[in-house]
Amino acid sequence: SNNKILVELDEGTGVAVMKMKSPPVNSFSLEFLTELSISLEKLENNKACRGVILTSVVPKIFSGGLDITEMCGKSEEHYAEFWKAVQQMWITLYNSSLVTIAAVNGSSPAGGCLMAMSCDYRIMADNPKYSIGLNETKLGIVAPFWFKDTMVNAIGHRATDRSIQLGLLYPAADALKIGIVDELAPEENIQKVAAEVMAQWLAVPDHARQLSKSSMRKPTVDHLLAHREADIQNFVRFISRDSIQKSLQMYMQMLKQKKA
Numbered sequence: 001s002n003n004k005i006l007v008e009l010d011e012g013t014g015v016a017v018m019k020m021k022s023p024p025v026n027s028f029s030l031e032f033l034t035e036l037s038i039s040l041e042k043l044e045n046n047k048a049c050r051g052v053i054l055t056s057v058v059p060k061i062f063s064g065g066l067d068i069t070e071m072c073g074k075s076e077e078h079y080a081e082f083w084k085a086v087q088q089m090w091i092t093l094y095n096s097s098l099v100t101i102a103a104v105n106g107s108s109p110a111g112g113c114l115m116a117m118s119c120d121y122r123i124m125a126d127n128p129k130y131s132i133g134l135n136e137t138k139l140g141i142v143a144p145f146w147f148k149d150t151m152v153n154a155i156g157h158r159a160t161d162r163s164i165q166l167g168l169l170y171p172a173a174d175a176l177k178i179g180i181v182d183e184l185a186p187e188e189n190i191q192k193v194a195a196e197v198m199a200q201w202l203a204v205p206d207h208a209r210q211l212s213k214s215s216m217r218k219p220t221v222d223h224l225l226a227h228r229e230a231d232i233q234n235f236v237r238f239i240s241r242d243s244i245q246k247s248l249q250m251y252m253q254m255l256k257q258k259k260a
């Protein structure tokens with residue numbers, strides 16, 4: 001089905017808005033990731049498009065990160081295919097020549113945080129109930145090296161060291177303080193603020209901005225490209241362990257119980 005990612009391109013401004021619409025939490029399933037990468041590549045190849053704003057139409061949620069059900073009780077072939085799609089989404093987004101702005105209008109743990117950090121600029125809804133961060137260790141799993149690299153590039157080594165060991169999720173105000181997001185905006189204004197920031201970025205000639213972006217990001221992308229297959233094998237081996245499967249199942253249980 002082709003309806004988890006809504007794309008609206010304004011040919012006048014060259015700005016596309018990409019809205020994640022996969023309730024309940026916009027988690028990254030294989031299907032979601034594939035649709036996202038294809039949608040991004042289409043915009044990338046569309047001469048009328050210069051920038052994209054990533055946001056969510058699910059209330060209170062930007063993205064719940066990777067779909068945990070894709071990492072539980074499946075075959076090794078499935079894990080490998082899933083992980084390849086996660087890599088592809090990140091490569092496409094982090095490497096994008098478009099101006100990418102995240103309008104983080106809700107919670108954004110783990111993979112959601114990775115997605116936001118992979119954009120050029122992040123605006124978060126000013127709501128203490130929304131938090132963002134790489135919380136993997138809290139699930140008993142480990143953020144891969146390229147998640148870590150992306151965070152180091154955004155907030156520096158020391159803050160990343162502490163964040164990923166403790167699996168910290170930062171409420172909006174703290175996320176701003178530590179630099180995971182660049183700006184807070186009132187929730188009802190976030191799309192407008194994103195459009196204004198986009199206009200500033202688009203005032204710079206594309207070619208010069210793109211080469212500058214690429215010179216900053218290429219080493220980080222190349223690092224994964226050089227170890228892509230090993231990273232897949234590493235994920236498959238890790239996620240297949242009984243102890244990891246148990247941790248993930250307990251975490252899913254905890255999510256469900258929290259409700260009652």
Ligand code: CO8
Binds near residue numbers: 066068069136235259
């Ligand atoms: N995957 C699958 N299902 C999920 C996920 C998820 N990531 N998150 C939530 N759900 C499900 C819940 O189980 C629940 O299902 P049901 O309705 O059947 O009970 C439904 O979505 C709604 O969830 P909540 O009731 O919890 O909704 P809230 O609005 O109260 O909270 C949150 C929303 C904040 C997103 C909350 O659900 C949450 O914290 N989710 C977990 C987020 C998380 O920890 N994600 C991490 C995933 S791991 C990852 O992204 C990187 C892994 C790196 C690879 C590691 C290598 C080994």
